[in-house]
Amino acid sequence: MEGLKAEGMESQNQPPQSEDQEKGTSFLKTCFNGINALSGVGILSLPYALSQGGWLSLILLLLVAILCWYTGLLLQRCMYANPAIKSYPDIGEVAFGYKGRAMISIFMYLELYLVAVEFLILEGDNLDKLFPHTAIKIAGLKVAGKKGFVLLTALVILPTTWLKSMGVLAYFSAGGVLASVIVVACVFWVGAVDGVGFHEGDMLLNLGGLPTATSLFAFCYCGHAVFPTLCNSMKDRSQFSKVLLICFISSTINYGSMGILGYLMYGQDLKSQVTLNLPIRKISTKIAIYTTLINPLTKYAVIITPIATAIEAKFSFGKRGSTISILIRTAIVISTVCVACTVPFFGYVMAFIGAFLSVSGSMILPCLCYLKINKTARSFGLELIIIVGILVTGSFIGVLGTYISLKQIVNHL
Template sequence: MPAGTGSFVRTCINDLNALSGVGLVSVPYALSQGGWLSLALLAAVAAACWYTGTLLGHCMDADAAIRTYPDIGERAFGRAGRLVVSSFMYAELYLVATGFLILEGDNLDKLFPGASVSLGTVSLAGKQLFVVLVALVIAPTTWLRSLGVLAYVSATGVFASVIIVLSVLWAAAVDGVGFSGRGTTPLRITGLPTALGLYIFCYGGHPVFPTLYTSMKQKSQFPKLSSDAFLPCAAMASPFSTADELYLVLQLLHL
């Protein structure tokens, strides 16, 4: 997208899509691994990611020539900084994309067990089939040159996250599942690394922040953009943790 042509709303949708998603629905598992007190890590990670995202905007404000993470690395540490930052950034993007393909393959294989396709001597079945299909469906979205157009794709991701949250609330309130918590372990030291990794995954949308900043018409609105994206993500995460927090409080009061 040409620099400085993106509206605030479309950029906010892209940012929200980068932050919301699989990480939010992993909060219950993170709680089971780290214990109730690990929720403090969730709040700390959210605050740290919001603050560092705002700092990133200030870094890019310092020089109009800064457009990417490698540019920031070079400005701070020279040529070596550019190489190190580029290596970490591209490795993260590659591994995250790979992780999502594996996740989609696993989930679709459970929804459609036994699916298979044969083309001549080539046969694909199960997880491998769905990984290839998802890659083929997603690939055209990577060819879009306009973040304004990509915002419509991002909107589908945000809508899917909202549907998941509403489905959880519906299952608990209407279908009789209820909100009663399970387990009262306050802290699991051995599970904290897993919990911390999942919490970071909830709010770690930083790789796309420089691109979003560069695309904005009014770059002074970037701090507001960060707040407007982080707050809805925190709201969407709450149905997966708030009921458990209330259950823990009631247990403590009972004791």
């Protein structure tokens, strides 16, 4: 606490360098890690988001990308202000003390937990499409359909969650960027070669669907939790602003391509995941779905590890051996299975995550922390106007999007 509170103010334009950074991550590897952090299951819902908001909602996709890129830069400036900052919760602690750390940690861990739930829902939906009317027997119990596949997926994933080494887990998480590109390529192939065509998608604007669309867009840019870690790991931290620009441009091109292709192919008939619309007998569809299925399998353990580590650290379980660690991770997996089976609505849950958690963690909290840490930013000027604009926009998206997504979830229970 004292280390974080100590005043170590440095120039915002020239971050302090340490001996550890001489051995840090290269520019190219950091770019790859950043793109991988932004490229996730959200890409599957981009066509659905477009079908909700219409063609003009693409402007909102670009706006959300720009706002989240800018707040990523604000987090970088917060790190430059105090060399003791190593993570996003550290920024919250420097800005608002213990309450700030607790608030950011809660948003981070809840978001990670619900993303893990989304992984299980995605697996259940897509496996049910590949193998419809399938029943699975587990411990003598017969479970049919999506719930059966959710349970099966959890059993497959469970052993990977017992690994505590992030170095080992890195092997499981590799390939996320490639997987996203493959899925987009397969969707294009279905439309261009397999006969679906690009003749749908004629709605210009749907005001009623804009909150849902914007919430889904916000979910796609929720990588802020790892940005401070990526920045701190670089050999040259001053290059991180360029990393952010490359990551956001690359991700936006990928997201935009998927949204446009899917909406042109299926229009208003789009389901929450574009893979559920694809013709099942085509080889391109199978490649897209299998690639989609592999991605969550490789990332689930990475997603829940910070949650498990935080629980172990809080109650000092880490010193008692691996048995309790395994039990904690197993309990987390079981709880996500229960939530996934109770609320199996991929699109609505993703919209809730985007509106409530992603908007808070990626737009509102970075601005508040930056204003608190940097006193000069509170002086009236262009920077303050931009930050206040982001706070107002984020609050509006968050309140309206959270209300609508929760209403949709409750109505479908």
